Amino acid sequence: MELGLAGRRALVTGAGKGIGRSTVQALHAMGVQVVAVSRTQADLDSLVRECPGVEPVCVDLGDWEAMERALGSVGPVDLLVNNAAVALLQPFLEVTKEACDTSFHVNLRAVIQVSQIVARGLIARGAPGSIVNISSQASQRAIANHSVYCSTKGAMDMLTKVMALELGPHKIRVNTVNPTVVMTPMGQANWSNPQKAKTMLDRIPLGKFAEVENVVDTILFLLSDRSSMTTGSTVPVDGGFLAT
Numbered sequence: 001m002e003l004g005l006a007g008r009r010a011l012v013t014g015a016g017k018g019i020g021r022s023t024v025q026a027l028h029a030m031g032v033q034v035v036a037v038s039r040t041q042a043d044l045d046s047l048v049r050e051c052p053g054v055e056p057v058c059v060d061l062g063d064w065e066a067m068e069r070a071l072g073s074v075g076p077v078d079l080l081v082n083n084a085a086v087a088l089l090q091p092f093l094e095v096t097k098e099a100c101d102t103s104f105h106v107n108l109r110a111v112i113q114v115s116q117i118v119a120r121g122l123i124a125r126g127a128p129g130s131i132v133n134i135s136s137q138a139s140q141r142a143i144a145n146h147s148v149y150c151s152t153k154g155a156m157d158m159l160t161k162v163m164a165l166e167l168g169p170h171k172i173r174v175n176t177v178n179p180t181v182v183m184t185p186m187g188q189a190n191w192s193n194p195q196k197a198k199t200m201l202d203r204i205p206l207g208k209f210a211e212v213e214n215v216v217d218t219i220l221f222l223l224s225d226r227s228s229m230t231t232g233s234t235v236p237v238d239g240g241f242l243a244t
Contacts (some may be wrong), residue, residue, distance in 0.1 A: 003224035006031030010223070011077045013061060013114060014084030016043025018184030019134060022212045023081055023219055025051060030220075035074060037061070037084070037114075061110035062102060071117050076125060079223045080118045082111040083134040085152075087190055089145045099148055107152035111159065115174075119167055128171035132222045133160050134215075135176040137238045153178075157234050164232030173231035175222045180238035181209040205240035 010027050014020035016038030024036050028051040035055045038044050044056035059070040061084050085107045088099040115131055122129040138146055139153035156176060163174040181187050181200060187209065191197045201207060218237050221227055236242050 001226065003030065003220055003226060005079070005220070005224055007033075008078040009033045009035070009076055010079035010081065011035040011037065011071075011074065011114070011118060012081040012083060013037045013110070014134075015047065016040045018186060019179075019182060019212055019215050019219075020081070020083040021047060022216050023083065024054060026216050026220060027079075028054060032079070035077065037071070061114075062105040064105075064109070064113060067110065067113055071114065074117065074121075076121055076127070077118045078122070078127065078129050080115060080129070080131045081134065081219060081223070082114060082131065084110060085134065087146075087149050087186060089149065089190060090147075091145050092147045095148055103148045103152050104155075107149075108155050108159065111156060115163060119163075119170070119172055122172055123170050129173070130223045130227075131163065131167075131172065131174045132219050133174070133176045134219075135160070135178045135234065137178050137180050137236065137241050139176075139178060139234070140242055160234070161232045168231055173222075173227070175227075175230060175233045175235060177215060177218050177222065178234050178236045178238065178242070179210050179215045180204060180236075180241050182215055183209055183211055200241075203241055203244055204238065205244065208239060210237055210239065 010032050012020050012024050015024050015036035024034050027034050037057045039060045041058045048054050057070050059066050135156045136153040138150045139157045160174050160176045181191050215237050
């Protein structure tokens, strides 16, 4: 399927590793000009070596003022992937203020801030656009020790719907991708215990976790005009987990 993304300009957060990095690589291969945002300079340096022409921006998404300085003059962006996230796992009774603040600042507040920057630019240009927020199956199902993470992703799903409602008249579409566990470094770290992994795999009809390319393919579809009537949607990439 030809997605017709060549010549557009995209911004991807959490671009240094995992889903974000693979998304940048896929967009770059399709002829998209990509702004790659990460807090880790070394990851950006290696990404630029792999994908010459990618524009790196090193900033902590949890720092509102630093984000304004880094992205305030980013220029025209047609496509946005809000991928950056943290997963700080704690039993509910042990949840800390620091875990709450960091999680909500990165997983939700930064999505609002970056999306505002991109959407305002699109509206000023009178240009259509597409925003894809990377959520999780954990937005819709309770998972032990994930109280803060589940909460941030549940909030992201509803934020996405409100964004779709308000930005739709400006021809800006907004959707989420809601994966199961994905075999990124973060996914492997959090689900490396075989007993813990089995409890999740037993709830997935396809009996396996997602690979990064399963998620990237869905992101690319939602960014493209092939999904031009899709907005405000939460798209599972979960092997059937949410059907159970």
